[in-house]
Amino acid sequence: MLFFPALVSAQPEETAPTRLEADRISGRSGAETVMEGDALLQKPGLIIQADQLEYDQLSDRAKASGNVRIQRKGSRYEGTAGEVTVDSMEGYMDNMRYEFEQNGSHGEALRVDFVDEAHTTLFQTTYTTCRRDAVADWAPAWVVRAGQLDLDNDEDIGTAQSAYLEFKGVPILPIPPMGFPLSEKRKSGFLPPTLGLDNTNGLEVTTPYYWNIAPNRDATISPTLMASRGVNVTSEFRYLESDYLGVVKTSILPSDQLRSSDRWGLALKHQARLDTQLGGVGWGLNVNRVSDDNYWRDFASLAYTGQTITGPAGAIGAAQALSAAGQTAAAFADPSAGALRLLPSQFNAGWGSGYFSSVLMVQKWQVLQDANAYIVKPYERLPQITGRYARINDGGWDWSIDGDFTRFSSYAELTGQPNADRGVLWGQVSRPWLAPQGYITPKMQLHTVAYQYDNLTYYGSSGAASTVPTFSVDSGLVFEKESLWGNQTIVQTLEPRAFYVYTPYHQQYQLPNYDTGANDFNFASIYMENAFSGHDKVSDNNLLTLGLTSRYLDRDTGGQFARFGVAQRVRFEDQNVGINSSSSAALAGFSDFLVGGAININERWVFDSLLQYNTLTNQSVRSTAGARYSPGPYRVLNLAYRLTRNTSEQIDSSVQWPLSNVWQGKGDEEVQSAGRYYGLARANYSLYDGRMVDTLMGMEYDAGCWLGRVVLQRSQLGINSAVQSVFFQLEFVGFSKLGISPEKTLANSIPRYQPLRGTP
Structure with missing residues (x-):
């Protein structure tokens, strides 16, 4: 490729003089100067080299011939002859080659016109980023051939006229007069067309347009021609401010040829926060709606995936509100996501100051029904109001009080239980004793829930209430030993843990179930006081969980090479409380046995496994095992x-x-x-x-x-x-x-x- 010496300016650009060099220099001072043999004219931002160079200082015009080379603003040009006004950068060059440093592109042109410092026009030109090989018959793998190419260095945009794209010597695509990027800067314009093919929509051709509205706002509008359906137009609008951010996505397909109806989808997500003298305030809006029940089936390959928008966290309470606002994200859910037919829409508002925080949420659902697999609409929260007051290390004690009021609404004739108002009050206090060699944390909890049913008795009553106390003790020890693993010093730990929980039995079969489910059985839930999530049920327990964990750690960095763990519950009494009156609960005795581990031998090999084993049936209830081998970049094998x-x-x-x-x-x-x-x-x-x-x-x-x-x-x-x-x-x-x-x-x-x- 072309080579030029680097620009060196010993003085500010506005005062630096013009530098002239050549084997022979003649002319009149302050007028014409003629340079022959390795002629050079240099100013800040411009270098001109040629066999012969004439410079008229009165007109500031330089005329070059013979092996002409011009370098300006990171662009290099080489041709047979050229002329340029030095200060304004206006001029031309004939029969030239060029190279742009910013993206490595290069090509040839019959002529180039330097319009000004930022604008250049090339005629009968080529454009490619393929690196030139040192062979006589070299040709680029791809090249744009254009009758005219306009370059705007201020906007970093190139615009080709009368152009086509050639690949492997074969013209494959005419190029309309639209801009293409000369750098990675965001800019408005048409994006490259995309092609797709699936067995539902047939051939798809999309021509997106990107609109760079502002540094913190942009939009993409994408018309798609579907051979089997018609024209679908999707759009995405994004915005980001110091205290709010969001995204709006739409999809509109008028007169679907396969369904004979208009099809549309909407996904809106907004999060905001505001710091006030009274505390942090945050709110969020998440809306997901589509036109019909078949949308998930017909447009699975076009579906928007759920996203979590990240941004300023705000104060403690505001951060909680923002987290709640983003917790449900199934906007046009991906086919692999499982919640494919459940579209949530919700509004959240939160406030927090000091030790207190509260959140208001309104949540509704759209269910995309299938005649062969009917889904009962989940309970809507109209609204849910929560509040929390929490103190950590208050004289050595940790304590908190949580309140929750929720209005639950669904189809009572399908759910088998009434819609209702539910109030919850949940308090807990613990006294941790912590030391490097271990810990012990006794805790007391009191959980109260009350219901008021809608115009319908449930188990012979228009309401119900329940109060359940829980006592637990969590304890553990940590033993450490240093040893050698090859040439590396590692720390091996042995961490026994004992967790006891007692919750007396309280009759709860008469209580409805609005948001409660059984916890998954794993290394996290086995150390929880309640076997259920949500507030409708509190499991009765008299059990002891014993576990043992061993870790292998890098002594210097703390990085973990391996981890192994086992855990099992010993239940001293039968658990009588189930999710509903017909569900079975756990019996006294030993629970399933949990065994798990992970090994990171080095950066290449990773193994992990988990086994849930039933000692009564001598069978695994659930097991997972995985391995990953990644010896270098762009090499990974997963099993x-x-x-x-x-x-x-x-x-x-x-x-x-x-x-x-x-x-x-x-x-x-x-x-x-x-x-x-x-x-x-x-x-x-x-x-x-x-x-x-x-x-x-x-x-x-x-x-x-x-x-x-x-x-x-x-x-x-x-x-x-x-x-x-x-x-x-x-x-x-x-x-x-x-x-x-x-x-x-x-x-x-x-x-x-x-x-x-x-x-x-």
Whole structure:
């Protein structure tokens, strides 16, 4: 490529003199100067070199001929002849080659006109980012050929006229007169068109337009032509301020040709906070609505995934309110998300000051029904008001009082219980004794709940109430021992833990259930006082949980190499309280046995497993095992096994791996290289059902100045329905992308997937 000496300015640009050099210099002082042989004219921001150079100081005009080279503002030009006004940067050059430092692009042109310092026009030109090889017949893999190319360096935008894109010597796409980026700066304009293909919508062609409204606001409008349905227009508007932020997404498809109806979707998310003299205030709005029950089925591949918007946290109470505002995010939920047919809409407002905080929430649901799998609408909260006063280390004591009032509403004829108002008062106090070698924390809790039913008696009453106390003691010890692991000093810990809880039996079968469910049985819940989440039920308990954990830690950094744990409950009395009157509760004796562990041998190998084992049946109730091998960038192999007895059993494997030089450079020193193929695959097989749940196969190719991606995916949506998608994309580095990107799908399907050109 072209080479020029770096610009050096010993004085400020406005006062630095013009520097002239050549083998021979002649002329009149203050008038014309003629330079011959390695002629050089240099000013801040401009270098002109040529075999011969004439400079008229009166007109500030420089005329160059023979091997002319001009460098200005990070751009380099080389041609046969040229002329330029030095201060204004106005001029031209003939039969030239150019290079732009900011994105590595280069090309040739019959002529270039320097309009001013920021604007340049090239005629009969080429444009590419492919690096030139030192071979006589070299040609770029891709090139834009344009009758005219206008460059705006202020906006970092190039606009091609009468242009087309050529790939591997074959013209593949005419280019309309629209702008393309010369850098990574955000800018308004049309984005590259994308293509998609699935078995529902047929061929899809999308032409997005990006609107850079302001540094903190932007919008993307994407018309999509669906061969089977019509024209669907999606939009996304984002905004960010110091005390609020949000996103609004819409999708509109008039007169769907397959459903003979208008289709639409809306997802709105807003979060705000305000610090006042009375405390922090925060509020949030999350709205998710679609036009009809079949939306989730027809537009699964277009669905917006749930997002959590991050931003300023605010005060303690405001942070809680913002967290509550963002806790339900199923906007156009992804097909793999499970809550595919439940769309929440809710409003949250919170306030916090000192030790007190409160939150108001209103929540409603839209249920997308399926005739073969009816879903009863979840209870709506109209509204829910919570308050909390908490003190930590108050004279050595921790204590808190929580209050909750909620209005629950659904279809009483379907739920089998009345709509109601519910009030909750929950207090707890504990006295932790903490030391490096261990801890002991006794705790007392008192949980009170009361109901007022709507115009309907439930178990012969128009209301109900219950008060249940709980006593618990949590204790643990920590033993440490240093040892050598190879040449590394590690700390091995042995951490026995004992947790006792006593909750007397209180009759609760007559209480309705609005938000309560059984806790998952794991290493976290086994040390909880209540077997249920929510406020409707408090489990009676007289049990002792014993556990043992051992960790292997780096003595210097605290990093964890391995962790192993076991835990089991001993229940001294039967548990009588269940989720409802017909549900079975736990019997006295030993619970299932939990065994788990994780090993990080090094940065390449990771293993983890969990086993829930029933000692009475001598069978595993649930087990998971996983392994990941990642020896370097763009190399990862994942394997997982998951079993839930009599419910599901799956093997899930995925991989991203180079197909050429498979094991070469597999260490940490590897860098991404051009000319390499990468294989991509995922297979999620259900042993329980005897069929594939999700399948993905694909390939990526990095050629240096262009990338190619082809991915095929099949996802099972139900017993008799599946969606198949084809992703194909060509990325012309530094210019544009053609096709539909599979990168989000790959990131969701392959843990630790690394996008090419991304950070390893």
